[in-house]
Amino acid sequence: GAGVSQSPSNKVTEKGKDVELRCDPISGHTALxxxxxxxxxxxxxxxxxxxxxxxxxxxxxSDRFSAERTGGSVSTLTIQRTQQxxxxxYLCASSPSRRGPGTDxxxxxxxxxxxxx
Amino acid sequence: EDQVTQSPEALxxxxxxxxxxxxxxxxxxxxxxxxxxQDPGKGPEFxxxxxxxxxxKEKERLKATLTKKESFLHITAPKPEDSATxxxxxxxxxxxxxxxxxxxxxxxxxx
Numbered sequence: 001g002a003g004v005s006q007s008p009s010n011k012v013t014e015k016g017k018d019v020e021l022r023c024d025p026i027s028g029h030t031a032l033x034x035x036x037x038x039x040x041x042x043x044x045x046x047x048x049x050x051x052x053x054x055x056x057x058x059x060x061x062s063d064r065f066s067a068e069r070t071g072g073s074v075s076t077l078t079i080q081r082t083q084q085x086x087x088x089x090y091l092c093a094s095s096p097s098r099r100g101p102g103t104d105x106x107x108x109x110x111x112x113x114x115x116x117x
Numbered sequence: 118e119d120q121v122t123q124s125p126e127a128l129x130x131x132x133x134x135x136x137x138x139x140x141x142x143x144x145x146x147x148x149x150x151x152x153x154x155q156d157p158g159k160g161p162e163f164x165x166x167x168x169x170x171x172x173x174k175e176k177e178r179l180k181a182t183l184t185k186k187e188s189f190l191h192i193t194a195p196k197p198e199d200s201a202t203x204x205x206x207x208x209x210x211x212x213x214x215x216x217x218x219x220x221x222x223x224x225x226x227x228x
Contacts, residue, residue: 004160033215042220043161043204056215091160104149104208106216108160 002026004109006092012115013082021077021112025094032075033095033106034067038088046090049075082116089113119144123205123219130195130226138190138222140205150188151216152181153204161204164190195226 005024013019025032034046045059049069060066064082069075079086093106120143130136142150149168153161165174167183174181178199180191190203202223206216 031214035218040220043206043218045215048215050214059215093160104214104216105151105163105166106161107163108153110158110160 004092004094004107006090006109006112008112009110010113010115012117014117015084016081018078018080019082019114021079021090021114023075023077023092023094023109025073025075025092026107027073028096029094029107030072030097031095031104032069033093034075034077035091035093036088037091037111043091046077079114082114084116087114087116119207119209119217121205121207121217121219123203123222125222126220127223128225130192130224132196132226132228133194135191135193135195137192138203138224140188140190140219141186142188142205142207144207144209144217146210148208148210148214150183151206151208152188152190153206155202155204155221164203192224195224197226197228200224200226 007022030051032049035043037043047067048056064080067077089111091108091111093108095104095106122141124139149166151166152164154164155161165181170183170185172183178193182189202221204221206218208216
């Protein structure tokens with residue numbers, strides 16, 4: 001079946017511009033995560049959606065970052081007024097459910113490489 | 118605060134030279150420990166989930182083990198195609214289900 005997809009695969013933007021990154025999770029997966037991965041660094045958690053619950057935004061680094069998940073499926077991560085330090089790979093992951101063993105496994109998309117000039 | 122430390126940061130092996138990667142963790146009640154493989158330019162790919170101390174799982178040349186403080190990923194007779202970064206993550210019981218990831222071990226297997 002189809003895995004997690006992300007678009008665009010690469011995005012080059014100028015400092016100060018807004019960008020939108022898209023994630024299509026695996027159909028039926030109720031949980032969706034956004035992470036940021038900088039060169040040589042681990043995965044930095046950004047935001048977590050679970051079903052219809054309010055998202056956990058505790059990882060968002062500033063108010064320039066926001067995310068939505070429409071209809072419990074597709075998610076968009078928006079970065080406003082981009083800065084050079086926002087340059088990184090943005091990864092999206094989905095998982096089936098928060099209940100039961102084996103249901104927390106995360107399936108990752110290929111990522112969007114963001115470069116802010 | 119949950120913490121995950123992976124060692125070594127980088128490992129170079131000759132083809133066929135078995136070794137182990139370490140993941141030490143601190144968590145307030147373990148729900149699950151995850152191993153992922155990440156190839157350059159790609160997202161992490163799930164390998165194993167371990168839930169309790171003493172548990173072991175195998176897949177081809179990889180074997181993951183778990184104790185109350187750490188997990189090992191044993192690689193037996195590695196091949197060049199095993200070259201990748203291996204990530205470990207832990208998920209705590211209760212509260213947030215957000216996993217904490219280690220920084221990974223970069224493995225290079227030379228032919």
